[in-house]
Amino acid sequence: MYVKPHVLYAVPNKHSLTYQLNSLLTQEPALEGALAGLSIRSAASGEILYEHLGNARLKPASNLKLFTAAAALSILGEDYSFKTELLTDGKVSFGMIQGNLYVKGKGDPTLLKSDLDNMVKKLKESGIKIIRGNVIADDTWYDDVRYSKDLPWSDETTYYGAQVSALTISPNGDYDAGSVIVGISPGEDLNSKANISLKPETNYITVINETKTVSSEEKKRLVIERGHGTNTIKITGTIPINSKKVKEWIAVWDPTAYALHLFQQSLQEHGIKLLGDATKGKTPETAVLLHTHESIPLSELIIPFMKFSNNGHAETLIKEMGKVIKGEGSWEQGLEVLETELTKLGVNTNTLVLRDGSGISHVNLVPANEISKLLYTIQKKEWFPTYLTSLPIAGHSNRIKGGTLRHRMKETSAQERVKAKTGTLSTVSSLSGYVKTKSGETLIFSILLNNLAVEEKGKEIENKIAELLANL
Structure with a gap:
């Protein structure tokens, strides 16, 4: 016109x-x-x-x-910066949290697995070795609506269509919160499956690998799909044996649960024993602040x-x-x-x-x-x-x-x-x-x-x- x-x-x-x-x-x-x-x-x-x-x-x-x-x-x-807090509703004594540990997210889109590691290190440095209660992820800083009103269903699994949560994790310094980086490299031999990696490393995601390494003369044809409402990623197709590593950013389902899973992983990696469960909930107003992580400024x-x-x-x-x-x-x-x-x-x-x-x-x-x-x-x-x-x-x-x-x-x-x-x-x-x-x-x-x-x-x-x- x-x-x-x-x-x-x-x-x-x-x-x-x-x-x-x-x-x-x-x-x-x-x-x-x-x-x-x-x-x-x-x-x-x-x-x-x-x-x-x-x-x-x-x-x-x-x-x-x-x-x-x-x-x-x-x-x-x-x-302005975003905060992520660790709080408890129990007493801390003799290296033990006598209650629940809350991971309260306040919207930080830059939070990395390494930040969770540092937060857990702070707990360990303060002498905490055991959590008698549960670890509870709190994302109630925002409402529970995860997608903007007109987001196309086809964008659900893309990094740019990832769910928005007050507690979420980014895979690297580009800060695509709520996503993981799927790496695909050719296998060592022809007809072998490709090597698949996730960043950060996690078993929150289930990978179905139906790929094949082909000769250098053949074309790269890869399809990466995540099932709706799941964290199962299916990878099919072929990758030439001389191909460079392929990277694809995929949004996770339920970023709060994903962040909780990675936090639980950090506890295990740093030798802090969790006697209770990992779940989601709201932090009591009477909870005591143990540690605060601040994001980079706006x-x-x-x-x-x-x-x-x-x-x-x-x-x-x-x-x-x-x-x-x-x-x-x-x-x-x-x-x-x-x-x-x-x-x-x-x-x-x-x-x-x-x-x-x-x-x-x-x-x-x-x-x-x-x-x-x-x-x-x-x-x-x-x-x-x-x-x-x-x-x-x-x-x-x-x-x-x-x-x-x-x-x-x-x-x-x-x-x-x-x-x-x-x-x-x-x-x-x-x-x-x-x-x-x-x-x-x-x-x-x-x-x-x-x-x-x-x-x-x-x-x-x-x-x-x-x-x-x-x-x-």
């Missing part, structure tokens, strides 16, 4: 830029039958320089995380969150904002807090449809002009440098700096001049952020492409637009 673009403000090479953008939007085959929302502003004045369907509500995909990140920094603050968490577009972080932050401001860690309350904060940041929330914090819902609707407006208004906030640093940098070879843009716009005028958030859903592609032009001006842009037959074509269009802006 093409609507005549509206140019409101003079810029260097304005006529050339307008002509090129108009030509691209009208002549690009991939946009035939699609919708393109485009908003370009001056970072200095906030004036709209160019727009096309700028006020049309479109699916933002992960560009919605721009809203979530800004609200989280504004409400929680850069120094200023550091926002890096993997935005650079790698981590859905779990987004949804956790929504629930955390709801808990902190409204006293309830739910999507409903968190989204209300998000909307209120966006209003304070100058966004017209009356024109938004917000269903989650990550953008995974196809029901989310946001105009490009509102994204560019947010990116303008937050520049004066004290936390803006942290926010800007979290955005992927086009064509930057360093993974942690380039993020989801590290392989895009290389050897072009936009390389390392564009700092922007990417977004992808089926039929949707988006890119919004900042670009430093050749003349030294900073521009703000938001590109929302919907109803695409091929999302990858959308990335090419976004790259072209970013390069045009960088060349000004």
Whole structure:
């Protein structure tokens, strides 16, 4: 759908830029039958320089995380951290906890198996050798709704669709909470089964290995599936004998139970004997605090969150904002807090449809002009440098700096001049952020492409637009 673009403000090479953008939007085959929302502003004045369907509500995909990140920094603050606590309802004497031990999660999406190990070490160092009662996992800091409203069933087993819990474990420093890394390596001999590994190592997951190692001339064909409502992962197919290790992130079923299982494993590994059971429950208000683990601050968490577009972080932050401001860690309350904060940041929330914090819902609707407006208004906030640093940098070879843009716009005028958030859903592609032009001006842009037959074509269009802006 093409609507005549509206140019409101003079810029260097304005006529050339307008002509090129108009030509691209009208002549690009991939946009035939699609919708393109485009908003370009001056970072200095906030004036709209160019727009096309700028006020049309479109699916933002992960560009919605721009809203979530800004609200989280504004409400929680850069120094905010998540806590995980060990408490007991019994006395501690003669190396024994005379009661239950509670593992109370408070939303930390960065908690690792090694953190559990360190917490158990602290118990051991304090002289505790036996727990007479039960070990109880407490995830009641948030509600018990594990999936956002519109998460597709097909995403249930993916790391980006993992269940959200106040007590959850990540497999590594990317902090994809509630998932495990499945490693598949070729066997030692032809026709032998592949070698399967899990990170972290755990028997919470049952692996059915129906793979075969084939000759180096044959192709790699692997299928990794986790059964609905189970923690049974079935791996089928072939892997060439000279193949490199294949890694796949798979979401677990019931991340709270998974965290409890790993904690129990840590107790065993460190020689602390559990006489009771491992179960889930709520910590009594009278329980005594034994140890607290604190996560990295939000200023550091926002890096993997935005650079790698981590859905779990987004949804956790929504629930955390709801808990902190409204006293309830739910999507409903968190989204209300998000909307209120966006209003304070100058966004017209009356024109938004917000269903989650990550953008995974196809029901989310946001105009490009509102994204560019947010990116303008937050520049004066004290936390803006942290926010800007979290955005992927086009064509930057360093993974942690380039993020989801590290392989895009290389050897072009936009390389390392564009700092922007990417977004992808089926039929949707988006890119919004900042670009430093050749003349030294900073521009703000938001590109929302919907109803695409091929999302990858959308990335090419976004790259072209970013390069045009960088060349000004």
